Amino acid sequence: MTAAPELSPDQATRRTPEPELDPEGRGRVERYTVFAFVFVPLLALVAAVPFAWGWGLTLTDIVIGAVFYVVSGLGITVGFHRHFTHGSFKANRPLRIALAVAGSVAIQGSVIKWVADHRRHHKYADAEGDPHSPWRFGDDWRSVAKGLYYAHMAWLYLDEEKTSPKRFAPDLLKDDDIRRVDRLFGPIVLFSLLGPALIGGLATMSLWGAVTAFFWAGLVRVALLHHVTWSINSICHTIGEENFEVRDRSRNVWWLAIPSFGESWHNLHHADPTCARHGVLKGQIDISARVIWMFEKLGWASKVRWPNTQRLAAKRVGAES
Template sequence: MTAELTLNSTKPAPEPELDPQGRGKAERVTVFFFVLVPLLALLAAVPFAWGWGLTWTDIAIGAVFYVIGGLGITVGFHRHFTHGSFKANRPLRIALALAGSLAIEGGVIKWVADHRRHHKYSDHEGDPHSPWRFGDDWRSVAKGLFYAHMAWMFLSDEKTSPKRFAPDLLRDRDIVRIDRWFGAIVVFSLLAPAVIGGLVTMSWWGAFTAFFWGGLVRVALLHHVTWSVNSICHTIGEENFEVRDRSRNVWWLAIPSFGESWHNLHHADPTCARHGVLKGQIDISARAIWVFEKLGWASKVRWPNAERLAAKRVTG
């Protein structure tokens, strides 16, 4: 059965039978070379750049902006704006929209509209970034991974309608205003690390290295982690809860994605504020929401319901 048949059907197709020594292994090898090899190459460059092209200042600046932008995406754009996992007071709502925009993954309205459409048609016709749209042999999977990972953003002719998928955000004046400011926020996100680095080191070289590592590399890394949830977490991993698509849990992405890679539970219960619900599943985004709730900034948090989880749990 090909992915074209799956995507053109109105009902979810059954999971293909994967030979753990055959196609399943090929998929894992494809994922490794597609995502991990470039990342390992970047990490290998760090020792060569250390001391002259990379310093602790650059790492600190990049880490702070990575966390702010990353949580802005996971807690803000995703769990709050897209799925309504909790209510946020106005200052927190504005802060989350601004923080998510710093990640440079698109304006908040378009991001939310695309993701709501993804959930409506997940791994079926209409899904903007399913890795299974070309087939399930290893060549098709490799092509689908590239498409789901990033190519869909510039190769697809399909445009998600904000009026259909994000009408609530279009009625929110604060969010519309921030969405319109996205271009200026992009400039700030890229140049602020350079300004900070230059002021800390009092040098143009310090400004340049902070721009490179704290700006460009930080944005690229966050992008690939976010995109990996679209591609890798719909290709390989564990299924702990019953879903109608191929969303899976990928443990080694949990920390850099702030808990988003516990993707299987998310698709089983999209409005749940915590994605990592099983023992040992670290979910940094859920902890941030917990802190906001304790501070009184967030309310009506949709924490996991034991009965609902038990009903969806995969057994055997």
């Protein structure tokens, strides 16, 4: 017998068997767990804003933080994810380098490491080998809570099986431009943290302006983007809607769509990983897809893999096979 060929990262998603539990009860527990895990800390941060406004937080800090959030966030979603990981479109050399730098500003790891980890996730999605599945410990509420924490952030320092770039990102290792950006990750991190402070200090011509910009547009902005991105790994594999047939537990979470620039339409993404648009149904806002569309119109991007109507119809939940 001949051995079956190894599947590509985008082809090899697998579904673990659904547990034999009451789905309504399980869903309620999962929602409560997610609420406690995500919203309680977020509410604490929101509550701190009125107390800091005017002396420890200014409009300048918000504007600087918003610009860095959008640039680095789109660097992750359009660059690291849809372009480098899945090849949803081709980018000319300046855009390709810019996307690699912008994604590095998010401080979520160097471009080659990020891509290797994500391709590994798709190959083993919610099965053994997935670096950050929230279901790795079981389906009861304690296991779900533990799994959410693990998938959200703990896997970054507890995952003993380090992803091999040679296996999962050999194409990037052969790219001189990307290897150069990868090596410059340290200086880019310093710019991401200290750049807002420099801009804030110059804009206000004060040391205090530099300090508040460093805190809000530097530290808080990085932390917020981290948690939004990590929520795709944890929340979007725990709760939400399944509009398309997948072999894992990826779901759509509408309330994360805007802060994640469309990444939380995660169910379609796992059903069709190379598709440049994740929010394909009516009302599903996908900012990243719109940015790719703009790049295409400007001539900076080509061979964009836009949704195919027939393929989407075949993958819809309840469609006849």
